[in-house]
Each structure stands twice: as C-alpha cells, then as structure tokens.
Amino acid sequence: MTDTTISRPTATVRTEPYRSRGLLHDTWVIARRGLTHLVRQPEQLTDATIQPVMFVLLFAYVFGGAIAVPGGGEYREFLMGGIFAQTVVFTAFGVALSLATDRKNQAIDRFRSLPIARGAVLGGHALTNLLKSMLPIVLMSLCGLAIGWRVHSSIADAILGYALLLGFSFAMIWVGILLGSVIATPEGVTGTGFVVLFPLTFMASTFVPTRTMPGLLRVVAEWNPVTTLSDAARILFGNPNTPVVPEDPWSIQHPIAYSVIWIVAIIVISAPLAVRAYEKSLAK
Amino acid sequence: MPDEYAVYARGLVRRYGAKTALAGVDFEVKTGSVTAILGPNGAGKTTAVRILTTLSEADEGEATVAGFNVRTHPHEVRRRIGLAAQDATVDPLLTGRENLVMLGELYQMGRGEAKSRAAELLTEFSLDDAADRKVAGYSGGMRRRLDLAATLVAHPSVLFLDEPTTGLDPRARNELWGVLATLVERGTSVLLTTQYLEEAERLADEIIVIDHGRIIARGDARQLKREIGGDHVHVVVVDPARLNDAAVTLSEVTGAHAVIEAATRAVIAPAADGVQTIVRAAQALGAAGIAVEDLSLRQPTLDEVFLELTGQPANADDAGVPAGGR
Ligand SMILES: Nc1ncnc2c1ncn2[C@@H]1O[C@H](COP(=O)(O)OP(=O)(O)OP(=O)(O)O)[C@@H](O)[C@H]1O
Ligand SMILES: [Mg+2]
Numbered sequence: 001m002t003d004t005t006i007s008r009p010t011a012t013v014r015t016e017p018y019r020s021r022g023l024l025h026d027t028w029v030i031a032r033r034g035l036t037h038l039v040r041q042p043e044q045l046t047d048a049t050i051q052p053v054m055f056v057l058l059f060a061y062v063f064g065g066a067i068a069v070p071g072g073g074e075y076r077e078f079l080m081g082g083i084f085a086q087t088v089v090f091t092a093f094g095v096a097l098s099l100a101t102d103r104k105n106q107a108i109d110r111f112r113s114l115p116i117a118r119g120a121v122l123g124g125h126a127l128t129n130l131l132k133s134m135l136p137i138v139l140m141s142l143c144g145l146a147i148g149w150r151v152h153s154s155i156a157d158a159i160l161g162y163a164l165l166l167g168f169s170f171a172m173i174w175v176g177i178l179l180g181s182v183i184a185t186p187e188g189v190t191g192t193g194f195v196v197l198f199p200l201t202f203m204a205s206t207f208v209p210t211r212t213m214p215g216l217l218r219v220v221a222e223w224n225p226v227t228t229l230s231d232a233a234r235i236l237f238g239n240p241n242t243p244v245v246p247e248d249p250w251s252i253q254h255p256i257a258y259s260v261i262w263i264v265a266i267i268v269i270s271a272p273l274a275v276r277a278y279e280k281s282l283a284k
Numbered sequence: 285m286p287d288e289y290a291v292y293a294r295g296l297v298r299r300y301g302a303k304t305a306l307a308g309v310d311f312e313v314k315t316g317s318v319t320a321i322l323g324p325n326g327a328g329k330t331t332a333v334r335i336l337t338t339l340s341e342a343d344e345g346e347a348t349v350a351g352f353n354v355r356t357h358p359h360e361v362r363r364r365i366g367l368a369a370q371d372a373t374v375d376p377l378l379t380g381r382e383n384l385v386m387l388g389e390l391y392q393m394g395r396g397e398a399k400s401r402a403a404e405l406l407t408e409f410s411l412d413d414a415a416d417r418k419v420a421g422y423s424g425g426m427r428r429r430l431d432l433a434a435t436l437v438a439h440p441s442v443l444f445l446d447e448p449t450t451g452l453d454p455r456a457r458n459e460l461w462g463v464l465a466t467l468v469e470r471g472t473s474v475l476l477t478t479q480y481l482e483e484a485e486r487l488a489d490e491i492i493v494i495d496h497g498r499i500i501a502r503g504d505a506r507q508l509k510r511e512i513g514g515d516h517v518h519v520v521v522v523d524p525a526r527l528n529d530a531a532v533t534l535s536e537v538t539g540a541h542a543v544i545e546a547a548t549r550a551v552i553a554p555a556a557d558g559v560q561t562i563v564r565a566a567q568a569l570g571a572a573g574i575a576v577e578d579l580s581l582r583q584p585t586l587d588e589v590f591l592e593l594t595g596q597p598a599n600a601d602d603a604g605v606p607a608g609g610r
Binding site: 017018032107111115 | 338359362363364365367369371373376377382386387390391392393418
C-alpha cells in the first residue's frame, strides 16, 4: 500500500443536507447489509441450514424406529411439524447474536451517528432475520420430501401452515432483540440462548407425543406453544398428529388458535420491551 | 448560535459512575477552521467527541454543532457531520465500495448518487484496486483511509476525527495531513483529537490541551509555547574558550542568568524582548569580539510545553502510566 497517494478530495460543503427517505428505505439498506453478512459468513448460517437438516435425519433414522405415533402414521411425517417449530423458535438466536455482534464491533454506534430513521437499525435486523428464517424452512421441506414427508392437505392449508411458522418467527425476532439487548456479548447470547431456548423446544411435542410424558412435565408441554405450533403444523400439512381426546386441555384442542394467541402476545409484550431494552443498552 | 462557530461547547460535564471523564470544558471550532483536542490516554477526548456527535449525552452543559443543539436536535446534527471514530467502524464483511455506498444511502442519498460518490472517493483515496475486496483484508492504513473517505460521503460541514492517524506509518500520516489541509481549504470545519503534539501543531488553528477531563491550556501553538517559558536567545560560539565571556555578555544584555551548554558550545538566556533582545545580543557579542556561529530566538518545543502543563510526558502510555481509555 506504500505506492499510494491520496489525491485532493472533492470536499465541497453542501449547504443543504439530503432529504430524509423514510423508515422503510433505511430499514431496507440495513437489512441488505445483514443479508450480505449472511452470504459472506456461511459458517454463521449453520443454525439455519445444517442444524435443522441434521435434526431431521437424526430423529428420523436414529429415534424414528423407537417412537410410535399414537393414532398411527409414519414417525417421519410426525417429526417434520416438530422440527419446523423448533427451527422457528431458534430464530431468536440469530437476531440476538447479530445484534450483540454489531454492538461489539461498534456498528451500532456508527449507525447512530447517521441521519437515519429511528427504528431502522432494529427494523433492518428484524427483516434480515425474517428472510433468513425462510431458509431453513425451505431446506427442511426439501429434506423432508427426500425422506418421505408429504403435504397431504390442501394448498390453502399448507400456505396457512407456512404462514403460521413465519408468524412465529417474527414473534421470536422480538424475543431475540430483547435477548441481544439485555445480554451484551455474542458469547453471552450463545450461552443464555442455549440454556433458555433449547429445553423449551424439548419440553414439547416436538419429537415425541406429550402423552407419554410424566405428570408436571406433561402439563408444561401441553401448554408450551412449541407443542401447539408443532401440532398446528402437522394438522395444516395433513401429517399424523396425536388424536385429540375430550380430556385434553384447551391448548391441545385448539392448537392453531392457541399458537396465534401466543404470536400476538409475544409481539405485543416483547416488542415494546425489546425496543426499550435496546435503547437502554445503547451506551449513552 | 452564531454561524461563526461550527462547534460551540459550554460547561460539558460527563461522569461514568464515580469517574469524571469531562469536568466542565468550554471550547469551540470556528467555522472553516481546525481545532485539535490534545491529551494523553484517558484525558476525555473520545468522551467529548461522542457528546458532540450525539452518541452520548452530557450530564451538564450545552453544545451546538453546525448551529444545532446536540441534545435537542440530534437528527439535524447528524445530517451535517462526518465522524471517524477512534476504532475504525467500517464494516469488515463488506467491500470498501459497499461500505461507502451503504453510508451514502444512510446519509439519505439516492442509490445512483451514492454509487458515483463512492467511486469518486475510492479514487481520491487511492483505494480503487481494493475497492471490491472485503475490508477484513485491508491493511491498517487502507482501513483508516476508507474510514476517512466514509466521513466525507455526504459532504459534511463539520468533521470529527478521533485520533485519525494513530497506528499509521509516517508516510500514511503525512498523506492524511495533506488531505485534511485540503478539506479545510474547501471550508470544512474540523475537530480532531490527537496525542501527537506535532499533529496538533501542524493541522490545528487552535489547540485545546486537556488532561483528566479539564482544559489545562489553549491557544495556537505559538501562544501555548509562549505561555510557559517564553522565548530564549540561543548563541553558539565558534571558540569554546569564549563560552564564559559569551555568558557574561548575554547576562548583561538580558539582565537574567545565562546558561552554558558546553557540549553544544551554546549559551542560552531568556529573551524578554524577543527580537530586540537578539539585536542587542548581536551588538554586544560583536563589541566583545566573540565569534558567533549561530544566533537565534528559540521557543520551547510543544513536548516541553506539555510536560510543563501536565506534569507528565505527552506519551504517558510509554512511560508506564496505565491507559485509561476505552
Ligand atoms: N463507557 C465508559 N464507562 C466507564 N468509563 C468510561 C467510559 N468511557 C470512558 N470512560 C472513562 O472516561 C475517561 C475518559 O475516557 P476517554 O475515552 O474520553 O479518553 P480519551 O482521551 O479518548 O483516551 P484515549 O487517548 O485512550 O482514547 C477515562 O478514564 C475512561 O476510563
Ligand atoms: Mg479516545
């Protein structure tokens, strides 16, 4: 780099600064950066690519033979709804991680010194991660198709199924922002996220029917939105699901409605909290 | 606030817990001029820059930048400033060009304009060859150049440069100094921080010396030097045997004690009347028949000034004093 000379810069001073282009414009510019990051760091994408595919294969082939679906049907087909749900819950991870990394690299500070719309930084992260969350859903669908999973319902139901998954993704993005704002470092996010989110996705009908679970655990699992999201996906894709009996709690009887309630509740509660935690986390 | 000032700060106080990073400082940057904040590690330089660039709020005091109050109109301030933070904050995963285009768009330019502006700056900062490589692979000097280019994207009227040449080799530093000089020629006002006395002396119209969050001296380089010690008359004699005679003569002329530096054949005495003292010294030495090799009026170096003002060498870091900065 030593054979360089900086020429005289054209540093005319503008008398009038540029007119604002609005929140959507700024959000998209920041989201595009996030997408570029994803493409340039494929190793950071393992949670959205290799991991879900690995889970599909692992559970389908290793445990598949040992787990019977009450009411009959192929375990592999039962499994898919659960893994879709688990992956969607893990969306929170990615957001929290990218936010914490940006803070560590002082990218957040850089953005804050720019004349951008308030909310554009969070909006950009949310949009990037919403788009990112489609990737594992597509990959897993393909992987599922390869091992014998099929959509047996109508197209409308299937679309509704995917929409429900994306809706839950969107809700988990705010949980991720909350997590990434409260916990300052990328390392902390990874640790805490694992401890909080991982059990949540296992104490549910993700991989095994809740009916075989003991006492209290079963109650937790039955009211766990990951259970109802898994069940809702199974129903909407026309896959085998544990037959509902009249003694089942309301959540199990109405998994779609119960999941939607959770989506709305998470957004209504955690979005404002997340925004506040984020603003508080900015080293003023 | 009058347009006369690009930056106008009064009574800025900033505390971090029990630690007072800024203890009430007043300073300003006249429009179109360069002010340097000079201070050792932990003096409060970055803290001041962060307050003025809206990244942090002062606990007390007021500041306007480009005519807008940083507390009440941060957005208006952001539209008019460029900031090169102490740690390069260009995005390592993006290419140099992508960085500049993104910043242009975030400065609210159209995409087309942002692209052409980026191309222009890449050429000006000799980054054409590296333009489409990821910044992660840039050298420190290239990164710093990109950082500086990034601050200029939207033609800001006030530029904040937090230690812009730290970590650069002398050549790159010289180049950057050249760029800054050109910017100022074109009407950009600059507030820069530095630990280098030479840099402040070379670039700044006004120097603010801070230490432990307080301003301990201010003025242009000459004023600072004069403030302590003042000018000295410095005589180098041809014949070492005449050193004593020269000292006696100089003492008579200046009415003060003249010091002999035998190693350099020099005699030094305070020059209360500046050039007048020199003229009288020359006449007296001539009359006494003392051959003189060199006769000059000297100011203390800025390093000596700093030592005098802060009670510690300018590079306290090297002297083993723990660094307080972030
Ligand atoms: N976020 C923070 N939290 C706590 N203390 C801080 C914080 N930022 C700065 N300080 C303290 O405030 C003082 C001034 O720091 P500042 O970063 O402004 O110094 P500086 O002059 O920029 O130093 P350097 O030359 O090392 O960059 C230091 O003692 C520092 O430890
Ligand atoms: Mg600093």
